[in-house]
Amino acid sequence: MLRNTVGRIACFYLFLQGLKGVFGAGTDEVKSVSVTEGDSVTLNTDVQVQRDDHILWMFGPQETRIAEIHRQNIYIDGTDIIFEKILQMDNQTGSLTIRNIRTEHTGLYKLQIISRGTSYKRFNVSVYAPLANPVITNNSLNCSSSSRSSESRCSLVCSVLNVSDVTLSWYKGISVLSSISASDLSISLSLPLDVEYQDKNTYSCVINNPVRNQTTHLDISQLCHTCEEGTSTVISVYLLNCSVSLRSPSGVLLAACISAALLLVLAGLMYFLYRKRKRTAQKGNVFEPHTHTVGTAQSGEDEVQYAETGFFIQNGQKKKANDTEETETIYSSIAT
Secondary structure, X not given: OHHHHHHHHHHXXXXXXXXXXXXXXXXXXXXXXXXXXXXXXXXXXXXOOOOOOEEEEEEOOOOEEEEEEEOOEEEEOOOOXXXXXXXXXXXXXXXXXXXXXXXXXXXXXXXXXXXXXXXXXXXXXXXEOOOOOOEEEEOOXXXXXXXXXXXXXXXXXXXXXXXXXXXXXXXXXXXXXXXXXXXXXXXEEEEEEEEEOOOOOOEEEEEEOXXXXXXXXXXXXXXXXXXXXXXXXXXXXXXXXXXXXXXXXXXXXXXXXXXXXXXXXXXXXXXXXXXXXXXXXXXXXXXXXXXXXXXXXXXOOEEEXXXXXXXXXXXXXXXXXOOOOOOOOOOOOOOO
16 A cells, blocks of 8 residues: 555656656746846756757747757758847756847747657847936026025936936935836836925935946035026036937937037027126217318319318217308318
8 A cells, every 4th residue: 555655656746747747847837037228148958958959939929930050950941130140058957048138139939859758938128228327417496586495405406307117216315205117118217305405414316227227426516506506507417417428329318418418509699698788888979970072173283182071979960061050160171
C-alpha cells in the first residue's frame, strides 16, 4: 500500500516537471519589461541551447516569426522593416536583444523552445519616450494694484509638454505635496504651487514613468520677486527656464521658448518707444530757423545775394516770413 502511494506521488511530480519544461515556469507566464526609447533590452530564455534544440521568437498578435535558432544555426528575418538590423540572438542561450528600441516595438513577444518537449514563455514589452526636465515658472507676474496685497506669496507652475504615461509631482523635501498623471495620450501637464517669499524649505518638481524620472529643484530666490524689483528679473528668469527646456528632445519646447522670447523683446521695444515719445512731447517750444533768398544785386565784379531769415515755432502757429511786425529781416553779403 505504502509502495503504491509513493509511486503515485513520484509520477505526479514528474508530470509537473514536464509541464514546466525547460523554463521552470508555467506556459501562461507573462513577464513585463519596461524600457526607454533608444535603449537596448534583452529578453532572456534562462536555458542553455542543446545541439538539436529549436528556439523560436515571435512578435505581435499575428505571432510573426522574427528570429530563431535551429541545429545551432541562427536565423533572423531580414525582411521585417520594423526590426531591420536591430535584432541579435545569443547562440548559447537563445536570448533576444533589441538594440535602439522604438515605440513601435511595444507589444507581446512569444518564445517557443522545442527540445525534449515544447515550452513557451511570453514577454510584454512597453517602450516609453524619453523624459524632459520639468520647467518651473513664476505665475504671479502681473503687478497690478490688486496683486500687491498678496505679495507675500509666490505663485509657481511646474509644466511638461507632450508626455504620456507619466506622473508630475511637487515635493517638499521627500513628502509629496500634489501630483497629476497623464494616460497613454500625448498631452501637456501643469501643476501649481504657492510658497512664501521667505520660505526656506526645499521644493522640487518631479516627472516619472515606470522606467525613470527627472527632477527640477526650485530656487525661490531666483524665481520669486516682488513687483518693485522690475520686469528685468522676470525676463532673465524666463530665459533661464527656457534654457532648461531647450535640452528637451521635443521640438515643441524649442518653438515655444523662441516665440515667447520674441514677444518679450517686442514688448520691451514698444515700451522703450513709448517712453521716448512721451519725453519728446514734454519738451518746450523749439525754434528752427528758416532762410530763403530775397534777391541778388550785381556791382562790378562782385555779386551780392540778399537773404531773408525767418523763425518758426514748432508745435505752434507758423509766423509769416514777410510780416515785418513779427519777423526781423537780416540782409547779409554772400560772396559767390
